[in-house]
Amino acid sequence: MTMAIVTHASCRLHDMGDDHPEQPARLGAIQDALLASGLDFTVRHVDAPAVTREQLLRVHDPEYLDLIAAVSPTTGLAPLDDDTLMNPHSLEAARHAAGAVIKAVDLVMNDDIDTVFCNVRPPGHHAERHHAGGFCIYNNVAAGAAYALDAYGLERIAIIDFDVHHGNGTQDIFEGDPRVLFCSSFQHPYYPFSGDEATADNVINIPLPAGTGGEDFRRAVEERWLGPLDAFRPQLVMLSAGFDGHAADPMAQFRLREPDFAWITDQARELALRHADGRVISVLEGGYDLPALGRSVAAHLDSLLGFK
Template sequence: MTTALITHPDCLGHETPPGHPEQVARLERILTALEDRDLVRVSAPLVAEDDLLRVHPRRHVEAVRAAAPISGIAQLDPDTWMSSGTLAAAHRAAGGAVRAVDLVLSGEVRNAFVAVRPPGHHAERETAMGFCLFGNVAVAAKHALVHHGLARVAVVDFDVHHGNGTQDLLEDEPRALFVSSHQFPLWPGTGTADETGPHDTILNLPLAPGTGGAEFRRAYEEKVFPRVQAFKPDLILVSAGFDAHRDDPLAELMLDTGDFAWVTERLCDLADTLSGGRLVSCLEGGYNLHALAESVAAHVDVLIARGAA
């Protein structure tokens, strides 16, 4: 068994204003960090319309398309921008997550990392926000449930910001567990522990500013891993944001590269126990370029080692 890397040059065509943290250089640095790794390299396809429409109403999809500029850049909200290349990038980002699910569930690879942008976990049903246009991981989760007929999937999001979009897109789906650890208080201001969803399939772990690796690991051991274990998913999806790193400029958690490797190992342990090792990880945040590249490399090195086992 092996590990797949799903990406596409179109994801470098999503341009943001100078100084914007979600910049082309993020993906460039990641791909450079991974260029010598032993990975099955797969081109991210454009997402199928049916997959998008499982989580977003048609009016949202059409609104995003209508907002795409022919040239220059267009602003959707204070944080979220589109350039002439953004629409293709967003379709590749969601399509790459779906392709990863197909590869893992078909047994072609054991696990996969989806290196795409724009990210997705802030995109709500009808709202593009927080650098995100479509809910990439939610699209992949629904594809796994509907197209592949899985009984249950779990999404674990360790980005420093609450995955409000993924929560919004999946909270009505009793077959999907969504777990988010995140700094609180912090934008977008959601993700309190009492947000559990109509089917009790939402678990939020708000972490105070300054929380370090020991507290992070304890929260996962005591709350996240037992909850995922009890849910018994057929597939684990990861929203892999690396902006909880101590060097990230957008937040105040104090994780280091070793913490990301640790949580990846433990999620792979769960996947081995519950889902035959099947795990798909999708890039979300991470805005210090050095910390991002180093942390992604550590994350993917774990996936490679586990994929070869």
């Protein structure tokens, strides 16, 4: 397997304040862990381009894109909601975070790259068609999936979201679209308090209670996701890779560990090997305990590369 990591310098300049958990140091912690593990030397590093307006219009309304541009400040911080803020670099960071996933699609469809990790922020899975929220501005994974459907004519894409929060934005964008199978596991009841009711045949949500550990998480995934994912025969597997379900994470109350993130990654990689020529695109979402985040991403990429 060959892997690329796509990122952009602007992703470290988006800063919502010293007390905000979604902080630039997250990307540094991941970078440090990849250097320490030796993974950094085995992958190709690719610079993310900026997403285009046309690419964003597949998943967001024009009025929403205009609002984001209008809120973007020249100094200080400007709020999009209670916990999602923009500084003067946020717009550029958001454009490159979404652009990273566009680039990832080109890499797995055209190049000799099998798997891509988009090491980007702001995250994206809470961004709905019309609304920002939950630290997210543009829905990065959705922009990439929509691009793969349109530009490459793919007919079936699986999006597996294992962040501890429900991927309400991705569900909002793709629910009812039979070209996408969206699977989200999350702590419930918990922010954003959605996802507990069936909405469409192409959405398989797994709400799980606070305190859920690796054994219960794996059993739920085996029972609810693996059969339907195999039957769907995805031509591309995409991951909303959130690591805030780690036992050490201060944001939520799951008890997952590095081997659990490696396990769900193995399931995704094996699914892709069976149906998608091994193509997996992983996009960073949450993960707020810096050491746990670094170790978890290293375990995740080890699995994506097929190292065990």
